[in-house]
Amino acid sequence: MVERHHFSESVEMYLKTIAEHSAVGEVVPVTALAEDLLISTVSASEMVHKLEAQGLVQHLPYKGVRLTAEGARRANIVLRRHRLWERFLTDQLGLSWEKAYEFACELEHATDEVVVDALSKFLGSPESCPHGNPIPSADGEVDPPEGVCLVDMAPGESGSIVCIQNPSPGLLQYVEEKDLRPGTKLQINAVEPFEGPISVSLGSERLSLGRKVAGHIIVAVE
Amino acid sequence: MVERHHFSESVEMYLKTIAEHSAVGEVVPVTALAEDLLISTVSASEMVHKLEAQGLVQHLPYKGVRLTAEGARRANIVLRRHRLWERFLTDQLGLSWEKAYEFACELEHATDEVVVDALSKFLGSPESCPHGNPIPSADGEVDPPEGVCLVDMAPGESGSIVCIQNPSPGLLQYVEEKDLRPGTKLQINAVEPFEGPISVSLGSERLSLGRKVAGHIIVAVE
DNA sequence: GCCTAATATAAGGTATACCTAACTTATAGT
DNA sequence: ACTATAAGTTAGGTATACCTTATATTAGGC
Numbered sequence A, B: 001m002v003e004r005h006h007f008s009e010s011v012e013m014y015l016k017t018i019a020e021h022s023a024v025g026e027v028v029p030v031t032a033l034a035e036d037l038l039i040s041t042v043s044a045s046e047m048v049h050k051l052e053a054q055g056l057v058q059h060l061p062y063k064g065v066r067l068t069a070e071g072a073r074r075a076n077i078v079l080r081r082h083r084l085w086e087r088f089l090t091d092q093l094g095l096s097w098e099k100a101y102e103f104a105c106e107l108e109h110a111t112d113e114v115v116v117d118a119l120s121k122f123l124g125s126p127e128s129c130p131h132g133n134p135i136p137s138a139d140g141e142v143d144p145p146e147g148v149c150l151v152d153m154a155p156g157e158s159g160s161i162v163c164i165q166n167p168s169p170g171l172l173q174y175v176e177e178k179d180l181r182p183g184t185k186l187q188i189n190a191v192e193p194f195e196g197p198i199s200v201s202l203g204s205e206r207l208s209l210g211r212k213v214a215g216h217i218i219v220a221v222e
Numbered sequence C: 001g002c003c004t005a006a007t008a009t010a011a012g013g014t015a016t017a018c019c020t021a022a023c024t025t026a027t028a029g030t
Numbered sequence D: 001a002c003t004a005t006a007a008g009t010t011a012g013g014t015a016t017a018c019c020t021t022a023t024a025t026t027a028g029g030c
Helices: A009-024 A030-037 A041-053 A069-092 A097-110 A113-122 A169-177 B009-024 B030-037 B041-053 B069-092 B097-110 B113-122 B169-177
Strands: A057-060 A064-067 A158-164 A185-191 A198-202 A205-209 A217-221 B057-060 B064-067 B158-164 B185-191 B198-202 B205-209 B217-221
Touching: A009 A030, A009 A041, A009 A064, A009 A069, A009 A097, A030 A041, A030 A064, A041 A057, A041 A064, A064 A069, A069 A097, A069 A113, A069 B113, A097 A169, A097 B097, A097 B113, A113 B069, A113 B097, A158 A169, B009 B030, B009 B041, B009 B064, B009 B069, B009 B097, B030 B041, B030 B064, B041 B057, B041 B064, B064 B069, B069 B097, B069 B113, B097 B169, B158 B169
Parallel strands: none
Antiparallel strands: A057 A064, A158 A185, A158 A217, A185 A198, A198 A205, B057 B064, B158 B185, B158 B217, B185 B198, B198 B205
16 A cells, blocks of 8 residues: 655655665764755754654654654655666766766656656666665665675775765765776775775775765675 | 756746747737646736746737747747657657656756756657657757648648647547557548538548647648 | 753744635727 | 626735744753
8 A cells, every 4th residue: 555645855855865864874863954955954853843743754852863664665765766867867868977966866856656667667677876776666665785884894804885875966976086886896905093094995096085985885895 | 148047847837838839829818828737817927927027928918928039948948858858758668648748747847958968869869759849959949840730721631740739648648549640641531610520531540530639730731 | 960062942034836805907799 | 889708916825945043952071
């Protein structure tokens, strides 16, 4: 008995944002939402109440928000649309990761289920977006990607990139340029203390990554 | 010096609607707009004032509205997006004319110029939508389709369908089903008086079309 | 246990794009 | 020329999703 309401673009953006953050931690501070969505904390707070009233999120005051099962399902449906459009925009139209991300954010709110499903089929039912995030099923299910965050790896460890999680346009431009893409093999050379950079090798290439960037990269350790 | 503002979905719908009507006549009554957009005449009237203030339309009181050069350009850019999406949705995703129309109406407002241009290239720079309407250029230029409206043809005349103008979802379902598509050859058998039906032959097929339907069909007379 | 910084709420406001009801004005047909 | 009807306006209202300013509450570091 899949619900068929459709939500406003705003609501979808909130749900998507919470879902993307949840992938990292668990409870998402309302402040983080406001920052991501470029709105005031007051507005974010207001909306959180509305979402709670609709049973889409659970608000833990002074802690943050968490998606309910239904909220997660709706968020995943938005993510499905987003990631399928990203595939189309990069693979078929030849746009950069950054541009594809940006434009998928617009298209995702204007896409009927019928179109998404046809698009998925057209693309050969891909299982992940260009930067490796899994594409939820039509009914809003996904398994979280398996792997370890690059910031949690120790010097000497190696593996291959699974995905770039919860990215922003700027970050995508950077990682695409540096060839940090799903499947790329890497090895940790050093982890500098005091929140310092992480030095990695990609084949013969050497890179020094900041924690901010590394925090978005998920690796399958070998 | 192409203007870069982007308009709200509402404004785009008004411009598109006026443009589609203008193709038929010239001045579009505000009432007709309200009817098409399923809003009250008061709301349509209000919006017409706003569009006039922005220099997009000219309002001739008690007559109707007409697009300015700039308004026509903006409308054509929306039509370009609409018709390219229609091509994609029918040709690549396999949707019906009716569904493609419906979903193109959503996507057209969420599509950046960069995406439209890439989409056009991807589709092989098509010159018309699935039902034959010309696709405006990126800078908002189009030549109106050449041909005569089916209602203005006389018995005995024949030709081939150029396009289905200014359609609605229901109409599209009907004409697709009846195989009234661009290129289809037809001959007028009879035109019944008192706004009666028009009898046409498509090959060995015989069809009796109402004036409402015939009014949307443009034919290149041979 | 106290206090500050983070978080939340309250109050009032803006813009967009709709609505209904009531009223006015102009056009077109007789 | 008159009048019915179509077209337009005015006034007041709704919902969404933002905003700022000000105030209250709580959690965590000391």
